[in-house]
Amino acid sequence: MARWDVYEIPVDTGLFTPLGLQPSAVCRLGFNAAGSWLKEHAISHRTLIAGHHTGFVVWSAQLNFDKPVCYLDADSLELRVTGRVRGAGTQFECEVAIGEATRMWACCVPLRLDGDPALSGTAARMGADVLAAFLPDEVDPRPHLSPVPQLCAEVESDGRVLAQGRTQFVVHRHQCEVADQWFWPEAVSLVSCGREELARSHVGLRSGIATPLRRIDLLYNRPFFLFDEGAVVSTAYSWRERLVFVHNLQGIEGGRPRAIAVEQFDR
Secondary structure (H helix, E strand, O other): OOOOEEEEEEOOHHHEEOOEEOHHHHHHHHHHHHHHHHHHHOOOHHHHHHHHOEEEEEEEEEEEEOOOOOHHHOOEEEEEEEEEEEOOOOEEEEEEEEOOOEEEEEEEEEEEEOOOOOOOEEEOOOOHHHHOOOOHHHEEOOOOOOOHHHHHHHHHHHOEEEEEEEEEEEOOHHHEOOOOEEOOOHHHHHHHHHHHHHHHOOHHHOHHHHOOEEEEEEEEOOOOEOOOEEEEEEEEEEEOOEEEEEEEEEEOOOOOOOEEEEEEEEO
């Protein structure tokens, strides 16, 4: 039986907007809880890096909000977390439930580290000693497949374009982790900036800042590093009775997006 851990944290106004939990806060809380689960049941991420020259990088993530969780709802938040290996040791996936209404999934790819300060590396399977720490039902031979490419194709094919915009940014150190590359929840914050800028200038998109986010799917292709310049290229669609924003996070060199995010709101 898969192991679930439960953590309780006090609520803090900094975790919330007037509409509920900040999506980026869900990512940070969830990933910290997953790190604690990994340390308790398998191996800590620090030991994995220092002792096994292996790191995890988030490749795909999804947040679902069945209903808003607001600051005045309770004195604390309960996080339930579990982890599993997927794809014959080529992925680690964590699932985090915050209360009954919010869920986060994040799929990480293990990297064999080169030993440089930037913690660069190449994709590699987890070692047999790490895999042995997982229970049989915490190992799924099927790899996780990101829903983002198919979701983008459906929205772009069947949706109606409402507006487009571009919001520039620079990655600073407070947005980075130890390797001086952006910490992956920053993508959620940056696409929120792109959406809000677009909604401010188009009356028909006001539900994108006045109603709670229902779901966000993210796909990470390549990180941004300290002082990298980039832009969030945002397109708003009307799709299946929802307001949807598709965001491409691009470097100044253009080309393939370094990350893609799809946000969905009720109309």
